[in-house]
Amino acid sequence: MTDPAIVGVDGGVDVAVIGAGPAGLAAAVQGASAGLTTIVIEPAAIGGQAGNAAVIRNYPGFPDGISGDELARRLSNQATLFNAGFIINRAAGLTPRGIGYSVRLADGAEVICRSAVITTGAAIRRLGIHNVDRLAGKGVAYGTTVSEPEALTGEDVVVVGADPSTGPAAVALARHARNVTVVLRGGTDVSLSADLVKQIERTRNIRVRVNSQVVDAYGESRLEGVIVRHRVSGTTEAVGVHGLFVLMGAEPGSAWLKGTAERDQDGYLLTGPDLESHQARAQAWPLDRAPLWLETSLPGVFAAGDVRHGAESQVSVAVHEGAIAIMLARRGLNQSRRRLSRPVELSGSDGLPDPLPQVPLPEIWRAGRAGCDCPDAQERGRAEPGRACLSLLRRTRHREDVDRPDPGQGDQLFEPPGSGAVRRLHELRRDRKRRGRRPDRDRCRLQPRHRRNP
Numbered sequence: 143m144t145d146p147a148i149v150g151v152d153g154g155v156d157v158a159v160i161g162a163g164p165a166g167l168a169a170a171v172q173g174a175s176a177g178l179t180t181i182v183i184e185p186a187a188i189g190g191q192a193g194n195a196a197v198i199r200n201y202p203g204f205p206d207g208i209s210g211d212e213l214a215r216r217l218s219n220q221a222t223l224f225n226a227g228f229i230i231n232r233a234a235g236l237t238p239r240g241i242g243y244s245v246r247l248a249d250g251a252e253v254i255c256r257s258a259v260i261t262t263g264a265a266i267r268r269l270g271i272h273n274v275d276r277l278a279g280k281g282v283a284y285g286t287t288v289s290e291p292e293a294l295t296g297e298d299v300v301v302v303g304a305d306p307s308t309g310p311a312a313v314a315l316a317r318h319a320r321n322v323t324v325v326l327r328g329g330t331d332v333s334l335s336a337d338l339v340k341q342i343e344r345t346r347n348i349r350v351r352v353n354s355q356v357v358d359a360y361g362e363s364r365l366e367g368v369i370v371r372h373r374v375s376g377t378t379e380a381v382g383v384h385g386l387f388v389l390m391g392a393e394p395g396s397a398w399l400k401g402t403a404e405r406d407q408d409g410y411l412l413t414g415p416d417l418e419s420h421q422a423r424a425q426a427w428p429l430d431r432a433p434l435w436l437e438t439s440l441p442g443v444f445a446a447g448d449v450r451h452g453a454e455s456q457v458s459v460a461v462h463e464g465a466i467a468i469m470l471a472r473r474g475l476n477q478s479r480r481r482l483s484r485p486v487e488l489s490g491s492d493g494l495p496d497p498l499p500q501v502p503l504p505e506i507w508r509a510g511r512a513g514c515d516c517p518d519a520q521e522r523g524r525a526e527p528g529r530a531c532l533s534l535l536r537r538t539r540h541r542e543d544v545d546r547p548d549p550g551q552g553d554q555l556f557e558p559p560g561s562g563a564v565r566r567l568h569e570l571r572r573d574r575k576r577r578g579r580r581p582d583r584d585r586c587r588l589q590p591r592h593r594r595n596p
Contacts (some may be wrong), residue, residue, distance in 0.1 A: 147338070149497070154253075154255060156173070156257065156475060157468065157471055158181050158243075158257075159173070159180060159181065159182045160183045160259070160522065161182075161183070161264045161395065161449070162184035162188045162189065162218070163189065163190025163192055163447060164189070164190065164213070164214070164457045165263075165447030166259070166261035166447070167188070167221055168461040168463075169446060169447045171217060171226070172464065172465040173372050173471070173472075174221055174224035176228035178468075178472070178475070179501065181229060183253065184229070185231060185233075187201070188228070190217070190263050191263065191266060192214065192294070192460075193214045195209065195212075195279060198457050199290050201458050202458055210457070212447055213457070223556065229253070231248055232248040233247060233248075233262075233398055235402070236399060236403075237402070238440070242511065243257075243440070243442070243443065247530045251382065256442070256475055257443070257444070258443045259445070259458075259564075260339065260438070260443065260445040260446070260449055261446050262396065263395050263403065263448045263449055264392035264477075265311070266284040266390075266392050266555070268284060269302070271358060271359065273358055274356070274386070277365045277386075278435040281361065282359065282365055282386045282388070283385070283387050284388045284390070285389065286391060286392055286455050287311065288301075288307075288315060288528060291311075291317065291352055292318050294384070297320060297383070297385055298322075298381075298385070299315050299321070299323070299383055299384070299385040299387070300324075300325060300387070301315065301322060301324050301451045302325045302355075302386070302387070302388045302389065303387075303388075303389040304327060304389075305390055305391045307498075309334045309338035309342065312324045312348055316345050316347050316348050319385070321347050323349050323350075323351060325354050326351065326353070327373065330350060330352060330368035340556070355370070356369065356370055356380065356386070357370070357433050359386065359420065364384070365383065365553060366382065367556065368383060392448065393409070394411070395449055396409050396410065396539045402440070403438045403440055404439035410450060410453075413433070413435065413437055413450050413451065414433055415442070417433050417438075418433075427439055434473075436470055436476075437470065438464060446463035446464045446467040
């Protein structure tokens, strides 16, 4: 697997992707290929938990299946070819900053981005048994659901669960496997619903072992069996199986966003329509428009993959959501650019020409930085920088309290009131009021120092 480019970020980026699982890598490919400056932040292995899968059989385009490591390698190489950067670090916080966000890293550094895609996934709860973990992908499968039960046709299978998906998984496996053993730490009335208990009792090849737990596994290159211990009597029994499914739920990787983004009771990020049904919707969503499908309670911040409430735990679905999240983020970025590029319109009712051509307003002109105390700047300056800048241009009482923009910002030579051509215009208008007639344009030769964008 080719190592992705490790980069440092001095300035801001268009999109910061937090997490390098299938959803994050797909978002990186989609964003970088669209021309957005894209950074991927990942503290561990590229590919996430999907990289441990021995074979993914239901991924489109691979009829014979593809390993998780191979898929992660291809996605990361593709993202690198499109100049996406990778930062090996852990995201520790996300706060609004200007028209974007600041991603605080574990080492104290920060990445400034205009939009963010959260793809931190969900950490599968494990048994913590060495031999079981050693055989992961070789007959042992961790997850929240059972995928491809037909692959175990005619085999003996054990299902360990404390998750609501345990019962349905056992029933689905029983249609293909020869025998299915369900291992529960408590009783059936605690772990399974009444309807599932009746359905399991009617299924002849399902056996339920209550008050029990898997304490060990054995096998060299592949799982050959597990050791089951009764929690009350302490007796152990070796059960020969070729498949062990551990369905103990997952812990979403959203703890670092607690108090920042809205989450459900299990910690999964609420997005799109789920925000509307949330009881704190009025406080959670600050804009007039409805949130987009994958958009979190933070406008411009999207979630994709297992970290999202209601997501399907499939690699192909995660890849799809990662690509869609970038498409939605691009829509927001384009709207932001149009909002910041509204032309400057000055009143010409006095007969004089407008002193400035139609040029876009640079982002640096914000009321918060300009120190303007007018009502327009206080009410709308932070949300719409262009409106605050326009108020500065229209009010002649704002003079030298605005810093000049950096000349290195391109061809936008933009002068605030009280300097250059605009100051000369004010002098002409005062002259007209004093003399009671219109100034001679030919004599004045007003020549603004601005150039129209190409």
